[in-house]
Amino acid sequence: MADTPAPGGDGRPAPIRLLIVDDHPVVRDGLRGMFAGSDEFDVVGEASDGVSAVARAAALRPDVVLMDLRMPGGDGVSAISRMSEQKLEARVLVLTTYDTDSDVLAAIEAGATGYLLKDAPADDLLRAVRAAARGDAVLSPSVATRLVGRVRAPVPASEPLSQRELEVLGLVARGAGNREAAARLFISEATVKTHLMHIYAKLGVNDRAAAVAAAFDRGLLTPGGR
Amino acid sequence: MDALRPQVLDDAKLPDALSEEAARWSAISEVKTEVATTGNARPLHPEIEVTLLRTAQEALANVSKHADASRVALTLSYMEDVVTLDVRDDGRGFVPDTAPRSGNGGFGLEGMQQRLRNVSGTLAIESEPGGGTAISASVPAIAVQAPDG
Numbered sequence: 001m002a003d004t005p006a007p008g009g010d011g012r013p014a015p016i017r018l019l020i021v022d023d024h025p026v027v028r029d030g031l032r033g034m035f036a037g038s039d040e041f042d043v044v045g046e047a048s049d050g051v052s053a054v055a056r057a058a059a060l061r062p063d064v065v066l067m068d069l070r071m072p073g074g075d076g077v078s079a080i081s082r083m084s085e086q087k088l089e090a091r092v093l094v095l096t097t098y099d100t101d102s103d104v105l106a107a108i109e110a111g112a113t114g115y116l117l118k119d120a121p122a123d124d125l126l127r128a129v130r131a132a133a134r135g136d137a138v139l140s141p142s143v144a145t146r147l148v149g150r151v152r153a154p155v156p157a158s159e160p161l162s163q164r165e166l167e168v169l170g171l172v173a174r175g176a177g178n179r180e181a182a183a184r185l186f187i188s189e190a191t192v193k194t195h196l197m198h199i200y201a202k203l204g205v206n207d208r209a210a211a212v213a214a215a216f217d218r219g220l221l222t223p224g225g226r
Numbered sequence: 227m228d229a230l231r232p233q234v235l236d237d238a239k240l241p242d243a244l245s246e247e248a249a250r251w252s253a254i255s256e257v258k259t260e261v262a263t264t265g266n267a268r269p270l271h272p273e274i275e276v277t278l279l280r281t282a283q284e285a286l287a288n289v290s291k292h293a294d295a296s297r298v299a300l301t302l303s304y305m306e307d308v309v310t311l312d313v314r315d316d317g318r319g320f321v322p323d324t325a326p327r328s329g330n331g332g333f334g335l336e337g338m339q340q341r342l343r344n345v346s347g348t349l350a351i352e353s354e355p356g357g358g359t360a361i362s363a364s365v366p367a368i369a370v371q372a373p374d375g
Contacts, residue, residue, distance in 0.1 A: 108271055108368055136273070136344055164264035164303065182352075186260075186299045187312040188362035190350035198305055 015042040016133045019062040019090070021053040021079070022046075023071040027118070031066060031095075034122050041129065050074030054082045057090050063133045065092045067112070069103045077106045084111035091132040159202050161220060168195045173212045173221055240275045241267055241302055244282055244311075248300055251286045257315075258297050265304030271368040277345050278302075278311045281363045284338050285313035293317025293359060309367045314360040319353045338363070 018041055022028050028046050035041040045060045047053040051074035057065055065083070069076035080092050094107045094115035104115050113132045116125060161169065171181040178196070182189040200206060203214040215221040241263045252259035269275075282300055289295050295317030303310045338361075339349045347365035 105368070113273060131344065135276075136341075159306070162265050162305075182360070185301075186297075186314050187301045187303075188310075188314060188350060188352055188360035190352065190360075190362040190364070191301070191303055191310045191312050194305065194308065194310060194364065195303070 015040055016064060016129060017060070017062045018043045018129065019053070019056055019060060019065045020046045021048070021050070021056075021065060021071075021076070022068040022095070023048050023073075024068075027068070031125075034125060035129075038126070041126075048073075050076055050079030050082075053079045054086070054088075057083055057088050058086060061088075062090050064129050065090045066129075067092050067094050067107075069094060069096055069107060075103075077103055077110050080107055080110040080112050091135065093128060093132045161199060161202055161215075165195050165199050165202075166220060168192060169199055169211060169215050170221060172196070172208050173215070239267070239269060240278060243275075243279055244300055244302060247279065247282055247286070248298075251290075252298075255286075255290050257289070257295055260297075260299045261302075262299065263302045263304070267302070267304050268367075268369055270309065270365075271345075274309075274345050274347075274365050274368060277341050277347065278309070278363060278365060280341060281311060281338055281349075281361075282313060284334050285361050288334065288361075289313070289315050289317065289359075292320070295358070305367065307367055308364050310365075311363045312360055314358065316358045319355050319357045319359050321355060322351050322353050 018035060020028050020031050020043060022031070025048075028048075032043050032046070035043050044062055045056050047056045049071045053065065053067065053074070053076075067076045067080065076094065080094075083090065083092065091113040092107075092111065094104060094112045095118050096104055096115055097118050107115065113135075114128060116128050120128075167185065168181055171184055176184065178189045178192045182192045185192070196208065196211070199211050203211050203218075205211045205214050212221070216223070241261070245261045248259045248261045251257075286298070289298055293315045295315035298313065298315045301310075301312040301314070303312070335349070335351065342349050342363055342365065345365055347363060350362040350364070351359070352362070353359035
């Protein structure tokens with residue numbers, strides 16, 4: 001592909017081409033400064049809002065876009081969506097101020113490769129840009145944990161048990177331990193335990209005996225059947 | 227950069243991609259291979275899907291190299307908050323803490339673990355001599371919203 005960086009003539013890989021998008025000039029300057037010292041990176045452009053970010057990404061074809069999310073005149077999430085729609089190859093790394101930012105999940109779903117806190121150490125930032133350029137996901141663990149929490153939160157106690165959860169519970173009701181249940185289903189014990197945790201949450205109980213009792217009470221399991 | 231992505235994910239969803247991978251591996255290794263999907267299968271963030279596919283490839287390579295197995299099962303379990311991928315075999319197993327974690331001829335477990343950490347996932351390894359091996363990768367179920375229409 002013509003716009004894929006080729007190795008330089010001196011044998012070193014071509015620099016990673018960056019576009020910096022943030023509405024604060026001070027932030028842009030600071031980021032540019034972090035990359036200036038290394039010939040591994042080349043900041044090819046800047047934009048101060050989402051709309052111009054899409055235009056610049058299309059024109060400059062950077063490898064990685066560092067994207068702020070909240071900007072007057074075109075937010076980051078919409079820009080990421082539009083870049084995905086236009087099939088721009090650039091990887092988008094979201095820079096966020098707060099790891100509680102609810103827009104982060106929206107950005108990931110819109111196609112961002114990863115995200116990083118703006119106050120992350122410079123080393124982390126450089127590492128994240130390299131990983132993003134390689135195509136690896138970059139999820140900062142503290143934010144990722146929150147994301148998982150968000151996804152977990154809507155599981156209501158009234159959510160029905162899945163077919164697989166009923167299968168696991170059926171084995172447990174007949175006296176199988178985690179190890180035996182795993183062997184029967186030919187899966188890992190870790191996954192059996194995860195299923196059990198979900199079963200407990202859905203039935204509002206704390207242990208296997210109570211789960212089995214609740215399942216019989218609700219007619220989810222029948223004596224002699226599954 | 228697209229050269230780094232497993233080609234098969236371009237036009238197939240993860241369960242299909244895993245099935246294709248398993249079928250290809252089974253044909254070469256001549257080991258009976260099953261693929262099962264449980265729960266509500268749905269598209270996940272591409273990096274997460276790629277990570278699980280890579281994990282499966284690595285785990286199958288380990289089975290070829292080390293396990294002498296006659297049966298392998300890949301199980302993709304879609305739950306509300308996480309998705310797990312289990313690769314279990316009935317091969318010779320090992321004492322988990324003694325497996326070489328990286329390097330040539332090693333099990334490459336370090337690499338799998340690192341890859342999973344990048345998407346906030348975890349890797350569990352369960353094995354015992356004579357009792358087969360199961361690896362279980364667990365990742366957050368970050369869904370991709372279907373495009374409009």
